[in-house]
Amino acid sequence: MEIVVRGRNVVVPDHYRQHVADKLNKLERYDQKIIRVDVELNHEKNPRQTGRCQHVEITCRTRGPVVRSEACAEDFYKALDLATERLERRLSQAADRRRVHHGRRNPASIAAVAADAQSLLAEPDAAQAESDNEGPGRIVREKEHPAKPMTVDQALFEMELVGHDFYLFADADSGRPSVVYRRHAYDYGLIRLTD
Numbered sequence: 001m002e003i004v005v006r007g008r009n010v011v012v013p014d015h016y017r018q019h020v021a022d023k024l025n026k027l028e029r030y031d032q033k034i035i036r037v038d039v040e041l042n043h044e045k046n047p048r049q050t051g052r053c054q055h056v057e058i059t060c061r062t063r064g065p066v067v068r069s070e071a072c073a074e075d076f077y078k079a080l081d082l083a084t085e086r087l088e089r090r091l092s093q094a095a096d097r098r099r100v101h102h103g104r105r106n107p108a109s110i111a112a113v114a115a116d117a118q119s120l121l122a123e124p125d126a127a128q129a130e131s132d133n134e135g136p137g138r139i140v141r142e143k144e145h146p147a148k149p150m151t152v153d154q155a156l157f158e159m160e161l162v163g164h165d166f167y168l169f170a171d172a173d174s175g176r177p178s179v180v181y182r183r184h185a186y187d188y189g190l191i192r193l194t195d
Helices: 016-029 047-052 076-100 110-122 125-130 152-162
Strands: 001-006 036-041 054-062 066-073 167-170 177-182 188-192
Touching: 001 016, 016 036, 016 076, 054 076, 076 188, 152 167, 152 177
Parallel strands: 001 036
Antiparallel strands: 036 054, 054 066, 167 177, 177 188
16 A cells, blocks of 8 residues: 655655554555555645644545545644544445445345244244244254354454354353344444353
């Protein structure tokens, strides 16, 4: 990833360029295909704009769409923090849209799943009803995974890697089974079993 820092009406010192590079290198976790990041600094000379005189604009060029973010603050460090935070949010949303909502991994809607469950309850198959009267559903697939104890942060990382909405793991602190799951608005939840 190439990072280009330019200044309009501003001389950009080397230590600030290094600070920008350190901040923006974290963006690669959201999109591995970022080719170039342009950072433009601008100083507003209007004395009435002293609280918002430093302007930072970040433009990420990827193989997909261009992602931009900008922010104003009283100094370039605060403006960079605000712009980076907005850019991370946009890249995270774009990554989530690509991962969950397109292609083969499109999750079934709750209405469709509820309708399928309702039809299983209403009209059980005659052959199934004769063979087992244990309930409306049956297990069609089983998976077994080795369960090494891990922290909640490691479990969240593993859940993001596999692209699922939940992840079952053995908690390193308590040794009990726990589940992390994705909630609305990019938040997570945690369920722990107790005695």
